[in-house]
Structures are given as C-alpha cells and as structure tokens.
Amino acid sequence: MSYNKSEEKLKREIFSKRDNTIKNKDRIIAWPRMGRIDIPLKAIVEQLNSRYVIPPKNSNKTLEIGVKNSIEGICLPYKLNLANYITALDMGANTLMMFQAPGSCRFGNYTTMAYKTLKKMGYRFDMVVFDMYKNKMKQTLEALYHVTKCKNPIRYYRAFSLAFSKMFAIDEAEKQLFYYRPREIKKGESEKYYKKWLKITEETNDIKEAKKLKEKIKEDFKSIEIDKEKSVPVVYLLGEFFVLLDPFTNMEIEKTLGDSGVEVQRQIMFSGWLEHVLKPSFIYKQESHRQRCERFAKKYMKRPTGGETIETIGDTVYGAKNGIDGVIHIMPFSCMPEIVSQNILPKVSREENIPVLSLVIDEQTGKAGYITRVEAFVDLIKRRKRESEKCQNQETP
Amino acid sequence: MKKETGIPRALSYYNNYPFYKGFFDELGIKVILSDKTTTKLINDGSKFVVSDTCLPIKVFMGHVNNLIEKGVENIFVPSIQSIGYKINNCSKIRALPDIVRNTVKKKIRIIEPVLDKTENIGIFDFCTQIANSFEIYDKKQIKKAMENGFSYYNNFLMMTQSGIPYIQALNNSLDGIFEKKNIELVRPISLCIMGHGYNLFDERISLNLIKKLEKMNIKVYTSLDVPKDKALFALNKTGEIQYWANELELTGVAAYCMQNKKIDGIIALSTFGCGPDSLMVNEINYHAKDKKIPMIHLTIDEHTGEAGFVTRIEAFVDMITRSKKQNLIKKQELKPLIKEKQTEIQAERYKRDK
Numbered sequence: 001m002s003y004n005k006s007e008e009k010l011k012r013e014i015f016s017k018r019d020n021t022i023k024n025k026d027r028i029i030a031w032p033r034m035g036r037i038d039i040p041l042k043a044i045v046e047q048l049n050s051r052y053v054i055p056p057k058n059s060n061k062t063l064e065i066g067v068k069n070s071i072e073g074i075c076l077p078y079k080l081n082l083a084n085y086i087t088a089l090d091m092g093a094n095t096l097m098m099f100q101a102p103g104s105c106r107f108g109n110y111t112t113m114a115y116k117t118l119k120k121m122g123y124r125f126d127m128v129v130f131d132m133y134k135n136k137m138k139q140t141l142e143a144l145y146h147v148t149k150c151k152n153p154i155r156y157y158r159a160f161s162l163a164f165s166k167m168f169a170i171d172e173a174e175k176q177l178f179y180y181r182p183r184e185i186k187k188g189e190s191e192k193y194y195k196k197w198l199k200i201t202e203e204t205n206d207i208k209e210a211k212k213l214k215e216k217i218k219e220d221f222k223s224i225e226i227d228k229e230k231s232v233p234v235v236y237l238l239g240e241f242f243v244l245l246d247p248f249t250n251m252e253i254e255k256t257l258g259d260s261g262v263e264v265q266r267q268i269m270f271s272g273w274l275e276h277v278l279k280p281s282f283i284y285k286q287e288s289h290r291q292r293c294e295r296f297a298k299k300y301m302k303r304p305t306g307g308e309t310i311e312t313i314g315d316t317v318y319g320a321k322n323g324i325d326g327v328i329h330i331m332p333f334s335c336m337p338e339i340v341s342q343n344i345l346p347k348v349s350r351e352e353n354i355p356v357l358s359l360v361i362d363e364q365t366g367k368a369g370y371i372t373r374v375e376a377f378v379d380l381i382k383r384r385k386r387e388s389e390k391c392q393n394q395e396t397p
Numbered sequence: 398m399k400k401e402t403g404i405p406r407a408l409s410y411y412n413n414y415p416f417y418k419g420f421f422d423e424l425g426i427k428v429i430l431s432d433k434t435t436t437k438l439i440n441d442g443s444k445f446v447v448s449d450t451c452l453p454i455k456v457f458m459g460h461v462n463n464l465i466e467k468g469v470e471n472i473f474v475p476s477i478q479s480i481g482y483k484i485n486n487c488s489k490i491r492a493l494p495d496i497v498r499n500t501v502k503k504k505i506r507i508i509e510p511v512l513d514k515t516e517n518i519g520i521f522d523f524c525t526q527i528a529n530s531f532e533i534y535d536k537k538q539i540k541k542a543m544e545n546g547f548s549y550y551n552n553f554l555m556m557t558q559s560g561i562p563y564i565q566a567l568n569n570s571l572d573g574i575f576e577k578k579n580i581e582l583v584r585p586i587s588l589c590i591m592g593h594g595y596n597l598f599d600e601r602i603s604l605n606l607i608k609k610l611e612k613m614n615i616k617v618y619t620s621l622d623v624p625k626d627k628a629l630f631a632l633n634k635t636g637e638i639q640y641w642a643n644e645l646e647l648t649g650v651a652a653y654c655m656q657n658k659k660i661d662g663i664i665a666l667s668t669f670g671c672g673p674d675s676l677m678v679n680e681i682n683y684h685a686k687d688k689k690i691p692m693i694h695l696t697i698d699e700h701t702g703e704a705g706f707v708t709r710i711e712a713f714v715d716m717i718t719r720s721k722k723q724n725l726i727k728k729q730e731l732k733p734l735i736k737e738k739q740t741e742i743q744a745e746r747y748k749r750d751k
Contacts, residue, residue: 073675105488109640109676116683300499303476303511305492306485334449336488336672342447344499360449 022094022126024149028053030088031097032081035245036170037270039202040163046205047159048148053093055084058248062087063363069117075106076249076332076362077242082114089118095126095147099140104306105336137278162210166201167271169213173197176221178265181258183226190224191255230261233378233385236319237266238312239330240338243361244268250330251367253359253374257328260378265324267315268308292318300344307337313344320352326381327354328374333362355380400531401427402508403469405460406434408453408490409477411594415570417473419549420524423542424533429469431460434601438463439699445500452668452698453595454489454496456602461497471506471530472497475523478513479642485515486642487673557621562607563598566621586717587616589654591647591681592666593674594620596697603666604703606710613714618660620646623653631656635684641673651681655688661717662691664710669698691717 029045029052031038038054045052056062058080065086066079085096098111111129118125130136130143141156150156173194180190197217204210235257243249244266254264267289276288293314294304300317304310316327329345331338342358349356357377359370404410404417421428432438434456442459443450464472474494479485489496494509510526511518521543528539553570557563559577569576588610596602597619610617620628628649629639635652639645647665654660663685667674678694685692693713695706 071675071679073671075672106672106676112637113676113679120683301492301495302509303478303491303495305478305495306488309488309492334670334672334675339447339449340488340492340496343450343496347499358447 027051027095027126027147028093029095029097029147030055030085030091030093032084033058033246034242035247035270036198037245039170039198040167042202043162043166043205044144044159045148047155047162048144048150049155050148050150053088053091055087055091058084058246062248067363069121070113073334074113075335077240078106078110078113079363080242080246080249081110082117085114085118086121089123089125094124095128097128097143097147099130107307140278158207162205162207164271164275165207165210165213166204167274169201169210169217170198171269171271172214172217173201173221174266174269176217178254178258178263180221180224180226181255182232182261182263183228183230185225185227187259190221193221193224231385231389232261232263233325233381234263234265234323235381236315236324236327237264237330238268238315238327239308240332240335241268241273241308243330243332245270249332249361251361251365251370253328253330256371256374257378260375262378262381268311296321300348305337305340307335309337309341312338312341313348316345316348316354316356317352320348320354324354325385326377327356328377329356329358331358331360333360355384398532399470400425401429401469402471402473402531403429403431403464403467404473405457405464406431407457407460407599408493408595409475411598413550414567415549415553416546418546418571420527420542420546423545424528424531424538426531429464429467431463431467434459434599436601436699439601443699446496449670451489451670452602453593453671454493455699456595456599457493458497458500461501465501465503465505469505471508473508473527476509476511477642478511478518479515480512481514481639481642483515484639484642484644487671490642554621554624558624560622563619563621582616584614584616586614586662586714586721587618587658587660588662588664588714588717589618589651589658589660590664590666591651591678592619592664593643593646596666596668602668602697604697604701604706606664606666609707609710610714613711615714618650618654618658620650623650625649628653637680641677643673644677647674647677648681652684655684655690660690661721662693662713664713665692665694667694667696669696691720 027050029050031041033055042052042054062080062083064083066081066083069086070079070082081098088096098114100108100111111127115127128143128147130139144150144156177190177194180193184190197213197220201210201213204213237244237254245268247254254266257264272289276290290304290311293311295314296317297310297314301310301313312329319327327349329338329342331342345356345358348354355377357373359373361370402421404414410417418428438459439452439456440459441462442457443455445458445462446455461472461474474497476491476494477486478491485491494507498507508527508530510523510530512520512523521539524539524543524546525536528534528542533539549570552575553566556566556569556576561569561576561578590597590606590610592603597606607617607619625645628645631653632639632645632649634656637648637652639649651663654663663681665674665678665681667678682692682694691713693709695709697706
C-alpha cells in the first residue's frame with residue numbers, strides 16, 4: 001500500500017500543476033459545458049463568493065474551434081471541452097476546473113492534453129483538477145478551497161446542499177418532460193413548463209425553497225392535459241456519458257423521440273451519478289445504479305472494463321426484463337469502451353428479445369440521415385407493440 | 398478435459414509468449430499456436446466484430462477463428478486490466494474475453510485469467526486462475542511453473558536487449574539457447590520506432606517495417622532494446638506520467654531514445670482508431686518538436702496498400718539523409734578554421750610561458 005500511496009502522490013503532483021501566482025481577487029472560474037451542469041456549479045461558486053464565466057452553449061461554432069485546435073484521432077467530447085476552455089479564456093477566465101476519473105478511458109488524459117495545448121497557444125491560466133477515483137469528496141473540497149480560499153464550513157454546506165437540490169430539481173423536470181411530451185394534447189406545452197422550471201431553479205438561492213422545488217415541479221406538471229388512452233412505447237437511452245447528457249451533441253434525440261410519440265427513459269442522470277460518486281459508502285445504502293448493472297450484466301460481461309460499458313449492457317438486460325420496448329445506444333466515434341458494448345449488444349438483443357439501435361456520432365454526422373434512422377426504429381417499435389397488444393387481446397377472451 | 402490450449406498469435410502473444418510457453422510446458426499442458434497473420438485471416442476476423450473496432454482486435458478474432466477451425470477446445474484469452482496502481486489498459490484489451498464470448502457462435506471454452514493490480518490481483522493470482530481452469534490446485538507446482546516461465550521470459554528479454562532481432566530471440570528462448578551479440582554494426586542513420594509490440598512484430602500488420610528499414614541501412618531502436626525501468630525513468634524525466642499499461646512501448650522508448658541515443662528521427666506506427674495511440678503520439682510529438690527531431694506518424698488499417706506505405710517511409714528517410722549530409726558538409730568546412738585557431742592559441746601560450 002505504501003508503494004501505491006507514494007506513486008499516487010507523485011501522480012497528483014504532476015497532474016496538478018497548480019499556479020499560485022494568480023491572486024485570489026483576480027480569479028475568474030470557468031468550467032466546460034455539459035447539458036445544464038452550469039446551474040448547480042454556478043450555485044456553488046456563488047455561495048463561495050467567487051467570480052465566474054460561463055462559456056456559451058455548445059453549437060457548431062464551438063465545434064469548429066475544437067476541431068481546429070485538437071488532434072485528429074481524439075473523441076468528440078474532448079473537442080467540445082477544449083473549445084469551451086478557449087472561449088472561456090477569451091472571455092477573461094483564468095482558472096479552469098475539471099473533474100476526471102483515471103482508469104476509465106481517454107477521459108483521464110483530457111486535462112493534461114488540454115493543458116499542453118492551451119499553454120502552447122499562449123494562454124496564462126491555472127488548471128484545477130480533482131480526481132473521481134478514491135477519496136473524492138476530500139479532493140473536491142481541496143480543489144474548491146484552492147480556487148476560492150473560503151474557510152467557512154457553513155458556506156460549503158450551503159453551497160453543496162443548494163447545488164444538490166438544484167440538480168435533483170433539474171433531473172426531476174427532465175423526467176417529467178420525458179413522460180409528458182409524447183402524451184400531451186397541445187404540442188409544445190410540456191416543453192414550455194420545462195423551460196419555466198429551469199429558469200425558476202436557476203434563480204432560487206434559498207436552501208429551503210430549493211429543497212421544495214422537486215415536489216413543486218411534480219405537482220405543476222400534473223396540470224398538463226394528456227391523452228390517457230394513447231399507447232406509448234418506452235425507449236431506454238443508453239451510451240456514453242457526455243453524449244447522453246449534452247443535447248447539442250446528441251442532436252436533441254430526446255425531442256425527436258418525444259415528438260414522434262415515444263417515451264424516453266434515461267438511466268444515467270447526472271444527479272444520480274454524482275450522488276453515488278460523492279457520498280461516502282456508509283451513507284449511501286441503497287443499491288447504486290452501477291451495482292444493479294453489474295448484477296444484470298453478469299451473463300454477458302464478467303468484469304467492468306471502464307467507461308459506461310457495463311451500464312449499457314446491464315440496463316439493456318434490465319429493460320428487457322421490465323417490459324421496455326427498445327434501446328437506443330449512442331456513442332461518439334472511436335469511443336473505446338462503447339465499441340466493446342456495441343460488439344456485445346447484438347447478442348444481448350437476440351437473446352433477450354429487445355430491439356437495439358446503435359448510433360455513432362462525430363463532427364461530420366448529418367442530421368437528416370440520423371433522424372431517418374431514428375424514425376425507422378420508432379416505426380419498428382410501434383409495430384411490435386401493436387402486434388404484441390393484439391396477441392394479448394386475442395388471448396383474453 | 399483435454400490438457401491442451403490454443404494461444405492466438407496476436408496481442409499479448411508478442412510480448413509474453415516465452416512466459417506462457419514456459420508456464421504451460423511445466424504444467425504439462427500442450428500449447429497450440431494459430432497460423433501467422435494473413436489477409437484472409439484478417440478478413441475472417443473482421444466478420445465477427447463491428448466495423449469501428451480497431452485492427453488488432455480484428456486480427457485477434459481472426460486467430461481465434463483459425464484456432465476453432467483447427468479444432469481446439471480451450472482458447473487462452475487473458476484480460477489484462479491494469480499492470481500497476483491506476484495504470485490501465487485500453488478497454489478493448491480489458492474486455493477481450495467478453496468480446497470473444499459474445500461474438501463467437503460456436504461453443505468453446507475460454508480460459509480467461511484476470512490481471513488487475515489496482516484491485517490487488519497480481520501475477521501469482523493470474524497464474525493460479527489459469528491452473529485452476531485446468532484443475533490443477535497444487536500451489537508448489539504453480540510456483541515452479543511460474544519460475545520456469547520467468548526463466549524463459551528473462552532469457553528472451555536479455556537477448557533482445559543485447560540487440561538480437563525479435564524472431565531469433567524468440568526461437569532461441571523457446572529452444573533454451575542463450576546467446577549475446579556483442580558487436581554492433583555502425584550504420585549512418587538511426588531511427589526509433591514507437592509502436593505496440595503486437596503491431597510492430599506482426600509481419601502482416603507492420604508490413605515488415607523493420608526489415609525494410611534495415612535494408613535501407615538504418616539502425617532501428619524498438620521497445621525490445623530498452624529495459625522498462627529505464628524507459629519509465631526517461632518518461633518521468635520529460636514530465637509525463639505512465640497512464641496506459643503499454644505506454645512504455647511507445648512514449649517510454651521514444652523518450653529514452655531522445656535522451657540517450659543519437660537518433661535522427663522517430664517513426665510512430667499506430668492502427669486506425671486506436672484510442673491510446675492518438676494521445677501518446679501527440680505527447681511525443683510535443684517533446685520532439687522542442688528537440689527538433691523529425692517525426693512521422695504512420696496509420697495502418699486492413700486496407701493499407703504496401704506501395705503508399707513504402708513511399709512515405711522512403712521520403713522520410715531521404716529527408717533525414719539530406720539534412721544529415723548538409724550538416725556534415727558544414728562541419729567539414731568549419732573544421733580547418735577551428736584547427737587554425739587552436740594552433741594560434743597554442744602558439745600564444747607557448748610565447749607566454751617562455
């Protein structure tokens with residue numbers, strides 16, 4: 001163990017080339033974008049009395065900057081992250097924050113690469129990285145202390161509880177949106193509700209109110225008129241973490257599916273993942289998502305192999321056993337862990353009798369062809385569901 | 398159960414075969430190797446997996462297919478997860494047994510030992526898992542087999558590090574011969590090749606790159622010439638850390654050669670879609686630019702034609718030869734000047750002393 005510890009220390013020293021020359025007053029914090037992660041992070045930084053910059057939403061322009069400055073063979077999330085850093089630095093930021101999980105895939109090497117590339121481009125900044133492998137909470141707090149120099153523990157408590165309840169609220173709103181979008185009578189009503197609640201969540205700064213948000217959202221969504229007799233097939237959305245959570249990267253697949261009358265269920269939610277990662281094991285007693293996946297995937301995969309491979313396989317089996325109608329599997333081009341699951345999924349699909357569609361996304365993907373494939377898949381699922389319902393009706397009399 | 402196992406001639410075979418051979422021989426298990434890689438074998442292998450999968454995995458599947466056609470029941474597919482604390486392998490290598498199990502339709506028995514140092518599953522556990530799957534539970538016997546394996550492996554390493562080519566060293570170590578090469582040919586140009594063992598020493602994948610270079614009268618340094626501890630030390634000296642399990646074969650060797658050998662250029666050999674390589678080649682490119690060492694990145698996939706490949710190497714070598722010649726001419730022009738100056742200085746000193 002002593003050997004391990006010393007090696008880890010050396011790694012941390014090399015990884016965190018922290019720059020202490022920037023004065024605390026001048027620090028302006030920035031982080032890469034992924035979905036709506038900016039709302040909870042903003043809450044934390046505001047509570048700790050620091051200034052921040054939020055880069056604009058991911059768009060084609062962002063992608064262009066990323067592709068221009070990164071190497072050819074790397075995956076799509078890195079390109080977007082790098083572009084976020086560059087735009088943030090141009091906007092005046094000087095402290096970049098990022099978490100990483102070594103041992104998963106190329107993700108653990110993102111920051112070292114970005115550090116070198118940005119230094120070569122001539123920027124002056126401080127990169128603060130915290131590991132998500134072991135003693136995560138300690139490292140997270142350490143990184144936050146380094147950035148903000150805030151010593152008050154009550155402030156940390158406030159910041160984290162606010163951020164967590166905001167995150168739960170956002171995820172709850174998303175779940176409700178997934179449920180109501182295919183069933184609504186007036187098109188676009190649930191999306192309006194979702195946007196309204198996002199705005200409210202962003203503006204709340206009181207802990208007590210933030211904790212109530214989740215319930216309020218549940219109540220409010222009930223006022224949407226829905227078609228109760230419509231038969232709605234349910235689809236699991238699985239795959240790589242970043243692509244699932246970032247609507248620009250997956251080309252708003254959730255909206256496309258919802259509008260064509262399919263309910264989407266996403267198993268990977270940011271709040272769920274972060275809760276499992278950050279909470280100490282003696283507090284977090286229920287079976288985590290990952291453990292459930294390992295249990296279900298045992299027939300096909302005997303060991304976790306980094307990334308979200310085991311989640312993809314486990315959830316597909318779980319879905320097939322719980323009456324889910326289909327699985328859509330999304331991944332960026334040349335993603336190493338997801339290629340493994342893409343190789344295994346055909347057998348799972350055959351043996352568990354569940355349709356699976358694998359979609360590979362890179363910067364060249366055209367939207368038209370992409371949507372055609374999704375539509376064809378939706379047609380297939382709907383037909384399957386109709387036929388199975390017919391069979392059941394015939395059996396009952 | 399038959400006491401025989403098939404080892405595919407791909408991936409970990411190229412670096413660890415002497416160990417496997419020694420280990421299995423001592424346990425009394427017969428080893429059957431698959432045939433050498435051919436284009437047909439690669440085409441057969443790529444039918445099993447998705448098109449996005451990288452070339453080495455396709456080649457591996459081809460060898461597995463070859464073994465099945467030969468009628469082998471047990472196939473040895475190790476899952477090498479990590480070789481040090483948090484030093485992991487590529488996901489595809491880690492999930493190798495799972496890929497094989499789920500893509501091959503015929504019923505085969507896969508021997509899938511796991512090596513995972515992050516979770517404290519060391520080399521002894523690795524060997525025990527192999528032995529247990531052949532119903533051998535005696536710890537002493539396993540230890541003895543391990544020792545035998547290591548003696549083969551160490552001989553192999555010693556021979557390659559003294560400068561004996563790969564195939565000769567492999568055959569020697571398997572036959573129990575130990576020889577050392579003391580005289581080294583001096584060649585005008587020396588190059589460092591960074592590439593995974595399974596790409597570089599496979600004659601079909603690398604299109605005989607090493608032999609081609611040696612025909613052009615070039616001294617080649619590969620991962621076999623450099624001991625691992627020295628490679629790691631050199632890598633840390635450049636300010637990088639070992640992140641991937643097979644990083645020392647690429648960045649470690651390149652860093653060592655840049656610091657200690659007088660190399661004229663670096664050739665990076667990688668396969669299309671290789672995740673770790675895309676980062677490691679860039680890492681070395683960054684340092685090579687600082688030292689002004691020319692570098693070429695060759696990417697291969699199953700469709701790579703030999704003609705285009707050779708042209709690129711020739712152009713690279715020509716460029717190096719020309720720049721080296723120019724440097725030599727410059728030095729020769731400068732030399733007489735230096736000599737004159739030295740004689741002047743000596744004369745002055747002589748006068749002063751008097």
